[in-house]
Amino acid sequence: MEHKLDLIALLTYVDPAYLSYQEWVNVGMALKYEGYTASDWDDWSKRDMGRYHPGECFKKWTSFEGTGNPVTGATITQMAKDNGWMPRSGRDDHELGWEDEISGDYVVVDKNWVEGKEIHEPKDWNPVQQLTTYLETLFEASENVGFVTDTWQNDDGKYLPTRGAWDRTAGELIQLLNQCDGDIGSVLGDYNPEAGAWIRFNPLDGRGVKNENVSEFRYALVESDTMDIEKQNAIMRELELPIAVMVYSGGKSLHAIVRVDAANYDEYRKRVDYLYEVCRKNGINVDSQNRNPSRLSRMPGVERKGKKQFIVDTKIGKGSWEEWQNWIEDINDDLPDPEKLTDFWDNMPKLAPPLIEGVLRQGHKMLIAGPSKAGKSFALIELSIAIGEGANWLGWACTQGKVLYVNLELDRASCLHRFKDVYQALGLPPRNIDNIEIWNLRGKSVPMDKLAPKLIRRAAKKNYIAVIIDPIYKVLTGDENSADQMAHFTNQFDKIATELGAGVIYCHHHSKGSQGGKKSMDRASGSGVFARDPDALIDLVELDVTEDLFKQEENKAICAIYKRYFQQYNPQYLENSVSQDDELSAKAMEEHSRRAIYNTEQSAAQEEIKRAVKSVRGRSAWRVEGTLREYAKFAPVNMWFQYPVHKVDDVGSLKDINPEGDAQHPWQKAAGKRKDKAKEQRRSKAEEFEDAVNNCNMGESPTVKDLSEWYSTTGKTVAERTIRDWIAKYGYVIDRNNGNVVVKKDSDDHENPPQ
The missing domain is CATH 1.10.220 (Annexin V; domain 1)
Known part of the structure; x- marks a missing residue:
């Protein structure tokens, strides 16, 4: 059907x-x-x-x-x-149906210009040799062969084959044929010369002749009885089909037994789909009823209505399916031809417009790298808002347009609340929130190679200028330390950027340990592909804030609060009695407040100051460095992360602060590198496990299942029972209240013993 x-x-x-x-x-x-x-x-x-x-x-x-x-x-x-399939109207690389058409051109032959190639009946007719050659070409000696010599007639008088025989191997048949003195009927049974005889081209298991009895999915049949024999022969040869043997049917067609070498039935169907559609594209009207692997083909060495069924040729075209398919794909690749620079020297193509001024162009890729506490997700939300509103992001102007934020980690409610919180903390009115769309995929994420086509399909007509994916560890496939596997992974971002013309922005975590002494490109965890693949790398490294700096920031916050209260409740006193030096001293401003504002307002100010001091102490300081492909290197940007937003340090408080772990002198840096290298060489399983705990859930306490899934992405399968053993062995416990893995305290933990 x-x-x-x-x-x-x-x-x-x-x-x-x-x-x-x-x-x-x-x-x-x-x-x-x-x-x-x-x-x-x-x-x-x-x-x-x-x-x-x-x-x-x-x-x-x-x-x-x-x-x-x-x-x-x-x-x-x-x-x-x-799950990613698209009909022809959506895209062109979907799974083929039997009567569907492949999407690419895949045209090798122009049938209108093909000259037919004649076939010639053997001069010395030798049925035994014909059949023996067929069997030796297609089968191993130990493989069972199915064949049919008995027929029956339907109501129209057409001869049709019975199920036939399948109980003998190719080796047995060849031996008997060599001993039969030319009488193949004594070996196979007499056939009706009006009907001819048939043979199955794939080996069987000796228990029947259905698809389920095929033991090797080695060959497929290509036949067309609606076109000239000579033209069939010519096109099949020009197509370089990997034909093991070609048989003239004694009627209107050639039977090409094509090598497909499928591992199983599913792969057989896919390869036959591909084969038939390439044939159709090149002018062969393939009979799709022959697609089954247990199908009968015409047996060489017999006669049919006065015509001989014979072998036309063997070993035609490419030597294997893989060689042929690669040849077809190479001929029909969509790679551009080389261009002469002289053709464009005076008329250069336009560059892609900027997405982030001085950092990233539309249609390009950007990676944000940093440790888990850097607030990378908040930075990506800030960037989404900056693009949607046409505002600045970390001091850089952003082009206004539609942006898609792909949320893989937060539950839907938390994600939406986080966007609103960031809007309010930035002080931006939500004038263009219709430019921001959120795709919530927590619990529904799939590997990146499967997510990319789904994303492209949904975004094709949305005119996004940016797609932000957060975080990528949820869709990471393969070993992040493997360059080739990570190259395949990051290629998915290229597909999205190319298909949509949108900037693709994603984040990745730092490797374990101090990052201050490293270059920005060397901080991201895993293969160097992560840092070298994107067009822009934005790297966040934490600054080692001193106690003196925290006190300075507290002083600034306190002075700002008092000044605001003076302006609201006693502006005349502020103008006449508070000097510029006093405005910079929290202690002086506190003294003035006792004289200038009522106790009620003073009490309110004290409460606000308590919150401000707590907020200052909750800040972390960061330096933004980068490596850009399209723009000149930018000067490092210093900023505070004060939940839930980052604020650029415009006054220069952080400019002289060193990153955490950064050595100050060359000899210290060299010594640090030697120590880091030695430590890396001494990495124990305990340290590897600590890495897994720290990284597999982006800094949050992971579950046993999280750890098991983490190891599986590196190509290492670890049973949950083994992980539980490691938890106890390497100084961790499982929290009975929430099932999370927590660091074991130095003191005995009697409340939450290991499980």
């Missing part, structure tokens, strides 16, 4: 392990409604081996009865869409 959309192909996008029981049942009902079989449902369900029970699909299948409101194939289509 042919279907408008191949639902089995669509189900490759749907993992049954992530479906509820009812959703799983809906898939079965939809398949039955659309004319598929219980075997199709059963084969797909096997992907969830944790819940799969043999025979359950077939038992359930019989209970599906028609209703007035049936579950149709649209249910499966929507599931596939939700």
